[in-house]
Amino acid sequence: MENVDKNPDKHDLILSAARSLIGEYGFSALTMDKVAAKAGIAKGTIYLYFKDKNELIESALKRGFERLFERIEKRVEKEASSLEKLGALIHENLTYINENRFFFKSIFLDEINIVFLKKKSVESFNLRRKKYASFVSEIIKRGINSGEFRKDINPDRMGYLLIALIKTDAIYNFMNKNQDLSPEMIKSESSDMLDFFVKGISAQYKHDVRI
Amino acid sequence: MENVDKNPDKHDLILSAARSLIGEYGFSALTMDKVAAKAGIAKGTIYLYFKDKNELIESALKRGFERLFERIEKRVEKEASSLEKLGALIHENLTYINENRFFFKSIFLDEINIVFLKKKSVESFNLRRKKYASFVSEIIKRGINSGEFRKDINPDRMGYLLIALIKTDAIYNFMNKNQDLSPEMIKSESSDMLDFFVKGISAQYKHDVRI
DNA sequence: TATTATAATGACTTAATAGTCATAATTCAA
DNA sequence: TTGAATTATGACTATTAAGTCATTATAATA
Numbered sequence: 001m002e003n004v005d006k007n008p009d010k011h012d013l014i015l016s017a018a019r020s021l022i023g024e025y026g027f028s029a030l031t032m033d034k035v036a037a038k039a040g041i042a043k044g045t046i047y048l049y050f051k052d053k054n055e056l057i058e059s060a061l062k063r064g065f066e067r068l069f070e071r072i073e074k075r076v077e078k079e080a081s082s083l084e085k086l087g088a089l090i091h092e093n094l095t096y097i098n099e100n101r102f103f104f105k106s107i108f109l110d111e112i113n114i115v116f117l118k119k120k121s122v123e124s125f126n127l128r129r130k131k132y133a134s135f136v137s138e139i140i141k142r143g144i145n146s147g148e149f150r151k152d153i154n155p156d157r158m159g160y161l162l163i164a165l166i167k168t169d170a171i172y173n174f175m176n177k178n179q180d181l182s183p184e185m186i187k188s189e190s191s192d193m194l195d196f197f198v199k200g201i202s203a204q205y206k207h208d209v210r211i
Numbered sequence: 212m213e214n215v216d217k218n219p220d221k222h223d224l225i226l227s228a229a230r231s232l233i234g235e236y237g238f239s240a241l242t243m244d245k246v247a248a249k250a251g252i253a254k255g256t257i258y259l260y261f262k263d264k265n266e267l268i269e270s271a272l273k274r275g276f277e278r279l280f281e282r283i284e285k286r287v288e289k290e291a292s293s294l295e296k297l298g299a300l301i302h303e304n305l306t307y308i309n310e311n312r313f314f315f316k317s318i319f320l321d322e323i324n325i326v327f328l329k330k331k332s333v334e335s336f337n338l339r340r341k342k343y344a345s346f347v348s349e350i351i352k353r354g355i356n357s358g359e360f361r362k363d364i365n366p367d368r369m370g371y372l373l374i375a376l377i378k379t380d381a382i383y384n385f386m387n388k389n390q391d392l393s394p395e396m397i398k399s400e401s402s403d404m405l406d407f408f409v410k411g412i413s414a415q416y417k418h419d420v421r422i
Numbered sequence: 423t424a425t426t427a428t429a430a431t432g433a434c435t436t437a438a439t440a441g442t443c444a445t446a447a448t449t450c451a452a
Numbered sequence: 453t454t455g456a457a458t459t460a461t462g463a464c465t466a467t468t469a470a471g472t473c474a475t476t477a478t479a480a481t482a
Contacts, residue, residue, distance in 0.1 A: 218459085221459095247462095252460075252461085253460060253461040253462055254461085254462070255460070255461055255462065256459080256460055256461070259459070259460075
């Protein structure tokens with residue numbers, strides 16, 4: 001029964017303590033005692049704002065993904081062509097991941113640190129992914145109709161694949177680079193990824209399409 | 212100190228009980244009591260064959276990935292061109308995942324069920340991934356040198372990406388199809404994926420390259 | 423200020439489960 | 453066949469951490 005009304009400041013305080021601990025040590029190391037200590041409050045207090053640990057973790061995740069999604073939607077609708085929309089989406093997503101790199105590092109890296117306690121969380125995690133994937137696949141569908149993209153691809157599957165590409169790229173960066181990425185690096189990375197997604201790795205085509 | 216000499220049959224019995232439980236309920240639900248019950252032995256016996264739970268989980272994973280890797284290596288070296296090698300790799304990997312679908316479902320699906328207890332396991336998981344990725348990137352490098360693939364791609368990154376594609380495709384199938392995939396479906400799926408990896412989604416190129 | 427309502431506390435209870443070890447069963451070797 | 457060595461057992465211990473709740477502190481109100 002996530003009670004935000006009571007005291008929104010404390011609610012946020014707890015959430016950000018949790019987020020910060022997740023970013024530092026990962027999900028599996030998150031304990032209510034640590035959250036309480038980090039937030040400088042008593043453990044019991046957490047339960048005034050969150051029903052249980054599961055709800056706390058879910059809230060932390062939910063907020064992160066909602067913000068990401070809002071930003072991407074806002075950014076993407078500015079673009080006209082499907083190609084440009086995809087480019088904007090990739091760029092915005094990589095930027096957001098970089099801004100919240102510790103948090104996402106824990107979520108993504110090695111797919112190891114996430115421990116969900118309840119089926120319900122797994123489901124809502126799936127729903128978010130599905131929502132994002134179908135957002136992407138809508139863009140691709142429009143691109144197919146407009147003649148920008150091939151007609152013989154499965155847009156739903158391509159939606160999932162693009163998301164996987166973005167994530168994998170982030171993981172690759174986490175593993176191979178220690179510092180934050182500069183805006184320029186993110187830009188070049190985004191356009192590389194779009195380039196690959198659109199044109200593949202074959203040398204059999206001329207690669208001079210403007211992106 | 213994984214003692215296999217003692218009694219290889221029992222060692223295997225325990226491992227396959229663990230694998231089967233992981234496939235059924237996922238990593239997070241694996242307890243030593245359940246493994247013992249499933250194997251029809253006492254809990255203490257497990258500790259005669261595996262140092263701790265961590266080693267048991269690691270062994271289960273390790274064996275699965277080693278078999279996969281061996282099969283792929285054997286299959287890939289039969290092919291001449293880099294393109295054909297990649298095609299063989301994708302096909303062999305999808306086939307193996309399908310053969311061990313319950314196990315991989317738990318490992319892959321939603322990236323949620325893996326709980327590692329020790330840093331060491333995370334590291335060895337990374338090593339395996341790295342080994343596989345560099346195997347793929349070697350193929351790509353040769354393809355670049357032979358002129359099959361573009362010179363302006365990062366082969367290491369492409370290695371990771373291809374592995375992510377395969378995995379994502381498997382997840383997509385787990386979510387959208389209930390039964391096993393037929394050999395024909397795997398074949399068509401593999402060639403679709405290779406096609407995308409090589410040519411991208413753009414409609415700007417003719418898509419008639421023989422794969 | 424006194425009274426009530428709300429919020430916060432943290433010691434305690436409870437549950438889950440990894441790992442142990444004294445004891446028992448089985449196998450082996452002389 | 454019998455004593456030693458090996459293997460197996462499962463009740464027990466220890467640990468960790470989630471969640472509770474009687475008590476205390478603070479804020480609101482009259």
